[in-house]
Amino acid sequence: MLMKELERFIEEDIGYNDISCTIIPDCKVRAEVIAKEDGFVAGLSEATQAFEYFDVFAATDFVDGSVIKENDTIFTLEGGARSILRAERLALNFLGRMSGIATLTRGYVDMAGGVRIACTRKTTPGFRKFEKKAVIAGGGDPHRFNLSDAVMIKDNHIAVIGLENAVKAAKKTASFTQKIEVEVENAESAVKAAELGVDIIMFDNMSPGEIGNTVKILVKKGLRNNVILEASGNVSIENVREYSRTGIDVISVGALTHSSNWLDMSLRIIKT
Numbered sequence: 372m373l374m375k376e377l378e379r380f381i382e383e384d385i386g387y388n389d390i391s392c393t394i395i396p397d398c399k400v401r402a403e404v405i406a407k408e409d410g411f412v413a414g415l416s417e418a419t420q421a422f423e424y425f426d427v428f429a430a431t432d433f434v435d436g437s438v439i440k441e442n443d444t445i446f447t448l449e450g451g452a453r454s455i456l457r458a459e460r461l462a463l464n465f466l467g468r469m470s471g472i473a474t475l476t477r478g479y480v481d482m483a484g485g486v487r488i489a490c491t492r493k494t495t496p497g498f499r500k501f502e503k504k505a506v507i508a509g510g511g512d513p514h515r516f517n518l519s520d521a522v523m524i525k526d527n528h529i530a531v532i533g534l535e536n537a538v539k540a541a542k543k544t545a546s547f548t549q550k551i552e553v554e555v556e557n558a559e560s561a562v563k564a565a566e567l568g569v570d571i572i573m574f575d576n577m578s579p580g581e582i583g584n585t586v587k588i589l590v591k592k593g594l595r596n597n598v599i600l601e602a603s604g605n606v607s608i609e610n611v612r613e614y615s616r617t618g619i620d621v622i623s624v625g626a627l628t629h630s631s632n633w634l635d636m637s638l639r640i641i642k643t
Contacts, residue, residue: 400642404444407441411474412470427449455640467635468498553567
């Protein structure tokens with residue numbers, strides 16, 4: 372992360388009157404970060420930056436995306452006691468949040484049987500790049516980072532100017548590097564979007580049965596091979612496999628970032 376980002380996080384966490392760390396001597400100690408449950412780790416470089424900012428030596432045998440087990444030692448640390456305690460919460464917050472996202476993502480990836488799992492823009496303001504990085508660590512796809520990465524024509528665009536006009540305007544305005552994606556809610560709109568030559572069709576809140584039938588229609592009309600098909604909305608870990616069998620290419624899941632649990636980790640001083 373950028374130094375200005377790190378220092379903003381540190382300023383938020385330490386504040387202006389940190390008494391708890393000043394009541395102990397700043398003697399040299401050793402410490403460990405321990406996993407308290409199984410999962411997939413992420414946020415290692417961010418945690419390392421937090422420790423190193425306070426001149427704490429941090430060593431790990433893991434990389435983002437590694438499997439971790441309960442009681443695994445994620446980091447061994449050496450440095451001043453005050454410094455370790457000042458870095459502790461920020462480092463653990465990165466590890467816990469990002470590892471939780473990576474773990475949930477891997478669960479979806481394993482259930483999807485080879486269909487690409489992607490996240491969405493339903494992210495924490497100011498923390499998006501870290502959440503999307505965690506999705507990547509879990510084997511997922513980050514999707515768009517922001518509105519400039521691709522042209523997404525959604526239901527509200529279509530409500531204002533119609534599907535055909537929206538696609539024509541997008542093709543006229545977009546860079547050659549930007550893909551055009553259209554959100555559809557039925558087979559008729561999907562066929563129309565494919566005929567208009569969009570790059571990606573997103574089936575929004577359509578059931579697996581509806582999507583499967585629409586894919587068959589696109590195949591019959593010779594339109595399937597010219598477009599990427601994405602499903603989004605109402606996808607859960609319980610039904611993601613059903614969606615993956617409909618013939619689509621991508622399943623986007625907002626829950627990867629907005630509903631993931633944290634992976635529990637703790638720091639303990641082991642020698643003074």
